[in-house]
Amino acid sequence: IKYLVYGVNNYPITRIAKDNEIATINNILINNKYNTDIITKLTTNNRKQNITKKQNNIENSEGQKTKTKWVTFTYIGRETRNITKIFQDTKLKIAFRTKNNLQHILKSGPRMNKYNNSGINSLKCLDFPMEYIGQTGKKFNTRYKEHAHDIRHNNSNTGYSEHILNIGHAYGTTENTMDIIATNKKGQYVNTLENYHIYRTAKKNMHMNNINKEIYNPIFHELHTSYT
Structure with missing residues (x-):
């Protein structure tokens, strides 16, 4: 009887079909000498369960919206993928962007x-x-020139x-002694890149x-491991 009442209250049927099903369940109860009030009790309990379930779904959905945070990384290749793996078990969602858009690629200058x-x-x-x-x-x-001085x-x-x-x-000229790693203004980005x-x-x-050489950094470690 419990499953029959559940089907009537939860399956997508017309009002006429629902009334017919209730009448059939009533006849089954009467023929087996059961009180027909069982239908009302089961229907009430089922409605309460549905309301509670709906409220829980709404709360969970709202909770997911508030807890999810998106973070954008500039995609520069495999190293970006390796870094973002660190965040895969967190609530952070990762998005990628690139500086190599068409305007940037076609831009020319002296x-x-x-x-x-x-x-x-x-x-x-030059010797080692x-x-x-x-x-x-x-x-x-x-x-x-300041170093040479x-x-x-x-x-x-x-x-x-x-x-x-x-x-x-020995040391030599600028051209055979100095390699350019990155060109940029001073700031946090350059500090981080230098430390890496x-x-x-x-x-x-x-x-x-003679500084910053023994500091452990999980992101630096991931990058270093990927390229060695």
């Missing part, structure tokens, strides 16, 4: 000397496979000049940097 920019650079030792990672708000060629005047102000002076290794490259060279035991 060619510039890359050493006239500022940003992050790598200085290498070691690197010094640094950032500057000045032009790269201006900053390199320190070396000539026996001032070990940076890890690079310290290495050259203490070990006695220091981390990378430290893990390879190729660093001349």
Whole structure:
């Protein structure tokens, strides 16, 4: 009887069909000497259950809306995928964007000397496979002249000049000593990128940097592992 009443109250049937089903259930109860009030009780309980279920669904839906947060990453290749895997078991939803739109690709301008920019650079030792990672708000060629000046005047102000002076290794011109890693203005993005490259060279035991070389960072670790 319970399942018959449930079907009447929940299946998509017409009012006439529903009345016919109720009449049939009444006859079954009467023929088996049961009280027909059972139908009313079961119908009332079923309606209460449906109302409670509907309210729970609404609350769960609203809860999901408030808890879900979208985060946008600039897609630059496989490393972006590796980083976003860290967030796959969280409530953060990941979206990607790219700077390589048609306008950006077709945009042209005068060619510039890359050493006239500022940003992050790598200085290498000409006698041994070691690197010094640094950032500057000045032009790269201006900053390199400062490094060379320190070396000539026996001032070990940076890890690079310290290495050259203490070990006695050679340094050269801007072109054969400095590699440009990224060009950008100073800020949090450049700080993070600089720290990553220091981390990378430290893990390879190729660093001349005397700061930030032992800091563990799960994102840096994921990137470093993917490319080694």
